[in-house]
Amino acid sequence: MEHGSGHDTGHHGGGHGGGHAGHDPEQFRRRFWLSLALTVPIVVTSHMVMDWFGYSLDFPGVRWVGPVLGTVVFLYGGWPFLAGGLRELRERAPGMMLLISMAIVVAYVASAATSIGLFDLDFWWELAALVTIMLLGHWQEMRAVGQARGALGALAALLPDDAERLDDAGRPHPVPVAELRVDDLVLVRPGGRVPADGRIVEGAAELDESMITGESRPVARSAGDRVVAGTVATDSTIRVRVEAVGADTALAGIGRLVAQAQASGGRAQVLADRFAALLFYLAAFAGLATFAVWALLGDPDQAVVRTVTVLVIACPHALGLAIPLVVALSTALSARAGILVKDRLALERMRTVDTVLFDKTGTLTTGRHTVTGVATTAGLDSGAALALAGAVEADSEHPLARALVAAADARSTSPAGSDAGPTPPGPTSAAEPDAGPTSAAEAGPARPVARGFRALAGRGVRATVDGVDWAVGGPALLRELGAPVPDDLRRAAGEWSGRGAAVLHLVRLPEGGPPEVTAAFAMEDQVRPEARAAVAELRDLGVRKIVMITGDARPVAEAVAADLGFRPGVDEVFAEVLPADKDKAVAELRGRGLTVAMVGDGVNDAPALARADVGLAIGAGTDVAIESAGVVLAGSDPRGVGGVIRLSRASYRKMRQNLAWAAGYNVVAIPLAAGVLAWAGIALSPALGAVLMSASTIVVALNAQLLRRVRIAPAE
Numbered sequence: 001m002e003h004g005s006g007h008d009t010g011h012h013g014g015g016h017g018g019g020h021a022g023h024d025p026e027q028f029r030r031r032f033w034l035s036l037a038l039t040v041p042i043v044v045t046s047h048m049v050m051d052w053f054g055y056s057l058d059f060p061g062v063r064w065v066g067p068v069l070g071t072v073v074f075l076y077g078g079w080p081f082l083a084g085g086l087r088e089l090r091e092r093a094p095g096m097m098l099l100i101s102m103a104i105v106v107a108y109v110a111s112a113a114t115s116i117g118l119f120d121l122d123f124w125w126e127l128a129a130l131v132t133i134m135l136l137g138h139w140q141e142m143r144a145v146g147q148a149r150g151a152l153g154a155l156a157a158l159l160p161d162d163a164e165r166l167d168d169a170g171r172p173h174p175v176p177v178a179e180l181r182v183d184d185l186v187l188v189r190p191g192g193r194v195p196a197d198g199r200i201v202e203g204a205a206e207l208d209e210s211m212i213t214g215e216s217r218p219v220a221r222s223a224g225d226r227v228v229a230g231t232v233a234t235d236s237t238i239r240v241r242v243e244a245v246g247a248d249t250a251l252a253g254i255g256r257l258v259a260q261a262q263a264s265g266g267r268a269q270v271l272a273d274r275f276a277a278l279l280f281y282l283a284a285f286a287g288l289a290t291f292a293v294w295a296l297l298g299d300p301d302q303a304v305v306r307t308v309t310v311l312v313i314a315c316p317h318a319l320g321l322a323i324p325l326v327v328a329l330s331t332a333l334s335a336r337a338g339i340l341v342k343d344r345l346a347l348e349r350m351r352t353v354d355t356v357l358f359d360k361t362g363t364l365t366t367g368r369h370t371v372t373g374v375a376t377t378a379g380l381d382s383g384a385a386l387a388l389a390g391a392v393e394a395d396s397e398h399p400l401a402r403a404l405v406a407a408a409d410a411r412s413t414s415p416a417g418s419d420a421g422p423t424p425p426g427p428t429s430a431a432e433p434d435a436g437p438t439s440a441a442e443a444g445p446a447r448p449v450a451r452g453f454r455a456l457a458g459r460g461v462r463a464t465v466d467g468v469d470w471a472v473g474g475p476a477l478l479r480e481l482g483a484p485v486p487d488d489l490r491r492a493a494g495e496w497s498g499r500g501a502a503v504l505h506l507v508r509l510p511e512g513g514p515p516e517v518t519a520a521f522a523m524e525d526q527v528r529p530e531a532r533a534a535v536a537e538l539r540d541l542g543v544r545k546i547v548m549i550t551g552d553a554r555p556v557a558e559a560v561a562a563d564l565g566f567r568p569g570v571d572e573v574f575a576e577v578l579p580a581d582k583d584k585a586v587a588e589l590r591g592r593g594l595t596v597a598m599v600g601d602g603v604n605d606a607p608a609l610a611r612a613d614v615g616l617a618i619g620a621g622t623d624v625a626i627e628s629a630g631v632v633l634a635g636s637d638p639r640g641v642g643g644v645i646r647l648s649r650a651s652y653r654k655m656r657q658n659l660a661w662a663a664g665y666n667v668v669a670i671p672l673a674a675g676v677l678a679w680a681g682i683a684l685s686p687a688l689g690a691v692l693m694s695a696s697t698i699v700v701a702l703n704a705q706l707l708r709r710v711r712i713a714p715a716e
Contacts, residue, residue, distance in 0.1 A: 028139035035077035066124030103311035163195035203238035346630025350648035359600035360550035371407035373522035375492035385519035469509035483515035500556025
């Protein structure tokens with residue numbers, strides 16, 4: 001399985017990535033502890049330190065402790081910096097590693113020269129402390145970045161090691177997940193993880209999909225539904241037909257997206273790279289100028305000390321970490337919330353978006369019809385009408401038929417007569433297909449069994465229930481049968497049609513008698529409950545305009561917009577738009593000077609997603625839509641758009657804060673390191689310079705960690 005976890009979170013050149021490519025925290029940890037162990041005796045035997053604390057050590061070879069152990073620290077502890085500096089020199093991309101290399105090389109040469117009597121400096125302890133502190137800073141930095149990138153390893157850990165593959169006789173056999181192939185049948189037991197992407201062929205279960213979508217509540221999945229590798233069957237056993245394995249699974253795709261986002265750069269990163277390169281040249285010039293000035297003043301010892309301190313202080317350590325750590329953290333945190341950032345520039349632009357354009361079907365609505373109203377004639381209640389209609393439609397594959405069957409099945413396990421939804425005008429009651437069961441005694445009427453099913457092409461279906469013929473269909477069926485619609489049902493159907501709902505009728509066909517229309521059903525693409533919250537949240541975030549686009553008739557679109565709380569005269573609806581023209585709507589909005597984020601899920605949304613300032617694909621949508629988008633919402637919850645805006649604003653704010661701190665630190669610290677205030681008794685030693693440089697890095701790292709406080713996932 002490909003997760004791309006080897007991608008470096010940084011960049012080549014003067015900043016963070018170029019210096020750290022291929023490094024791991026463990027390397028710096030080992031080198032730090034050994035260097036620290038060697039630094040202690042170097043410091044203890046330093047004449048300068050002994051004078052400070054008023055003690056004396058004198059034993060054979062004491063004068064060689066510093067040179068011998070200091071050389072080991074320089075070569076072993078300093079090797080990652082020396083190698084990184086050479087690499088930056090070869091790539092002609094000077095940066096942090098080259099600056100550190102220059103500092104420790106100058107310090108080592110000065111120390112060696114002191115040992116042979118060329119200078120009067122006690123510098124070995126400064127060199128050892130400098131290398132050790134640098135190692136500590138890099139170790140902690142790489143740990144922080146590694147923790148931020150840990151989402152990739154966490155994704156890989158979601159897959160089980162083994163799967164239970166069913167043989168031709170239906171017997172399960174444990175096999176490694178790597179051996180699964182497309183079309184294999186696997187058994188997933190309660191509490192087990194789905195080993196590969198596939199479709200349920202038998203059974204039903206509540207699946208915990210939080211690791212993919214960020215949604216905490218389990219989702220009901222049954223035969224025919226698609227399931228994703230890594231999700232957990234919480235309560236029941238299911239059998240799954242494998243449709244994708246390995247690198248083709250959604251989980252692998254998520255891993256690639258996270259790695260791609262963490263490796264990608266943005267405008268702020270380009271700025272940091274340029275600043276780091278500029279800082280190298282500035283530090284090199286400042287170091288040479290410092291050495292020249294102090295040498296001309298007749299103090300070669302101070303010339304060396306000041307030069308080393310300038311080079312240490314100028315290391316763009318905090319600058320190198322300022323952007324990559326924010327990138328790594330933001331993409332990892334968003335991935336855990338079900339928001340996958342493919343393009344860093346798209347995330348940066350999201351903070352400036354003032355218009356969000358939603359595709360209606362599958363984004364703001366569920367994309368499938370549900371029964372939203374039931375009207376019946378006297379003598380027939382809504383539960384019985386649904387049970388009869390569901391029985392007649394049971395063998396039909398039409399989407400409206402499946403909605404009726406689902407409503408009938410749900411009503412049969414719901415409290416009898418419960419109508420929690422809005423009641424349509426007239427003798428109607430709202431179907432409530434999602435009502436949960438209370439007890440068998442309270443359940444509604446069970447769906448009867450129909451015989452002699454016949455499909456009437458383009459009109460409806462017929463079947464026999466308990467010896468009586470029934471038909472279900474739309475206006476074409478009524479015209480063919482010559483069946484008059486009672487006034488009360490006609491009024492209800494007229495109101496439903498006026499808001500764009502499809503209307504089906506239940507017709508009794510008595511033997512030897514005229515057809516009787518006994519019930520009507522409103523069928524609508526249901527608005528997602530979370531869509532209303534998404535619209536309200538975007539408004540709270542300051543988005544000026546919410547726009548919906550759909551190919552549906554205007555009455556349907558206007559009804560959905562009203563349900564979502566669109567503001568007349570502010571928000572907009574594009575209705576009856578051909579699929580090929582969706583991108584023209586985006587172009588029109590952008591032509592008005594608006595910054596547009598487009599949210600969609602279908603193949604016909606791809607051009608619009610690409611044309612928008614930011615394209616956001618619903619992850620449950622098609623691969624084409626996902627490829628055209630800069631940000632992917634792994635689930636189907638439109639509230640994720642608000643999370644992207646909050647993340648964009650917060651991460652950009654952290655980048656600016658970190659850059660300002662890193663740049664300001666160098667502006668103030670370099671002159672102090674050069675000794676401009678030495679006349680006032682204020683001077684920085686190389687070791688103190690290393691401490692301040694590391695402290696600056698810690699400030700940047702801690703500031704980036706505050707991103708964890710940003711709410712990205714939808715509020716429950």
